[in-house]
Amino acid sequence: MLVAGRSLRYASHMIGDLRRLIAARPFVPFTIHSADGSQARVPTVDHIAVSPTGARVIVFADDDSTILVSALLIAKLTVDPEPVQTQAA
Secondary structure, three states, X not given: OOOHHHHHHHHHHXXXXXXXXXXXXOOOOEEEEEOOOOEEXXXXXXXXXXOOXXXXXXXXXXXXXXXXXXXXXXXXXXXXXXXXXXXXX
């Protein structure tokens, strides 16, 4: 089990990484993986909001439903693979 100070440093690092992904131009879709195994895909910058303190993240689905994620529960962030470009013959 992590001690509180270490947990907060980890969350702060993860939110920093998350904010860098959000600010990237061009934006690249990514997925938030939670400690419980759930995932939230972020297809565009308009689909995510981070609270001012960085303690909470809200991911919006296309149907306006939301997923609320505590920063302490973010296990990892993965950038979606780029689509394979095919050449026309």
